[in-house]
Amino acid sequence: MTTQPDRSSWLQGPAAQCTPAPTPIVPRWRLVLLGAPGVGKGTQAQLLHQRLGACHLSTGDVFRAAATRKDCAPSPAMATALDYMRRGELVPDTTVWEMVRERAGCLRCAGGFLLDGFPRTLNQAESLSQLLRAENLPLNAVVDYELPVAEIVSRLSGRRTCTSCKAVFHIANQPPQRENVCDHCGATLFQREDDRPESIKVRLAAYDQSTAPLIDFYRRQNLLVSIPATGSPDEICSRTVAALYQRAPLPTVV
Numbered sequence: 001m002t003t004q005p006d007r008s009s010w011l012q013g014p015a016a017q018c019t020p021a022p023t024p025i026v027p028r029w030r031l032v033l034l035g036a037p038g039v040g041k042g043t044q045a046q047l048l049h050q051r052l053g054a055c056h057l058s059t060g061d062v063f064r065a066a067a068t069r070k071d072c073a074p075s076p077a078m079a080t081a082l083d084y085m086r087r088g089e090l091v092p093d094t095t096v097w098e099m100v101r102e103r104a105g106c107l108r109c110a111g112g113f114l115l116d117g118f119p120r121t122l123n124q125a126e127s128l129s130q131l132l133r134a135e136n137l138p139l140n141a142v143v144d145y146e147l148p149v150a151e152i153v154s155r156l157s158g159r160r161t162c163t164s165c166k167a168v169f170h171i172a173n174q175p176p177q178r179e180n181v182c183d184h185c186g187a188t189l190f191q192r193e194d195d196r197p198e199s200i201k202v203r204l205a206a207y208d209q210s211t212a213p214l215i216d217f218y219r220r221q222n223l224l225v226s227i228p229a230t231g232s233p234d235e236i237c238s239r240t241v242a243a244l245y246q247r248a249p250l251p252t253v254v
């Protein structure tokens with residue numbers, strides 16, 4: 001499994017510190033990963049972290065971390081957000097933006113960032129643009145992963161996640177060595193509630209209606225890099241890195 005850096009500040013909020021603190025990286029990449037649910041953004045974010053150093057910041061991971069915290073019950077706003085997520089619907093913009101704004105320190109991080117699952121609506125994209133402009137933290141690119149719907153549904157319905165270390169498997173494409181047991185830590189695998197057929201339908205519809213318009217939004221800003229998400233995860237990652245380095249100029253050290 002690819003090792004994730006400590007993402008405490010992102011997963012638990014600004015009161016938590018990442019240990020060790022990320023080291024400054026040059027070039028420092030600031031990327032958004034776009035693409036339908038299940039296209040492989042999380043898988044790519046982990047591989048891109050290894051290649052580019054930037055930290056994987058997923059809004060879905062923040063919600064899932066809040067759902068499994070044993071030390072405190074979720075706030076009323078978070079409990080409502082989790083209900084939206086279980087149904088496969090988008091969490092309201094105000095809740096998502098509040099959560100991201102609270103974690104703006106992660107966007108300033110000297111290690112750079114890979115935003116996965118955010119922004120997901122035009123409102124969120126506008127809010128992010130304003131924040132990044134105010135902080136003088138320009139995006140380097142927005143990577144849009146493309147895959148036929150049938151393959152997306154198959155990736156989502158076959159996904160299994162480790163209850164403990166959160167490693168991701170697929171029953172056909174990337175099966176664990178022992179059925180339902182994590183190769184890395186031995187814990188049990190589970191199927192995400194929103195990977196059931198009725199939620200998958202809702203998620204794909206939400207993507208078409210609210211997230212797909214971001215492709216044009218970022219194309220107009222000359223930030224869009226479209227990548228076919230077919231082939232093995234390593235092939236897709238190499239394709240992504242090659243496309244990013246083809247763009248000029250290289251990331252600044254701001």
Ligand code: AP5
Nearest residue numbers: 037038039040041042043059060085091117155159170233
């Ligand atoms: P989130 O966690 O962001 O889910 P998502 O965008 O639906 O993406 P997924 O995590 O399902 O898929 P992925 O593209 O990362 O694919 P993966 O790499 O796992 O959001 C969940 C929910 O939270 C949302 O529905 C919403 O309710 C809420 N939410 C989050 N952010 C929000 C926001 N900003 N605004 C509003 N609401 C928000 O891969 C999938 C499977 O495919 C795995 O099994 C993997 O092993 C397999 N696979 C990956 N790559 C390959 C490959 N190349 N070949 C074969 N199999 C592959």
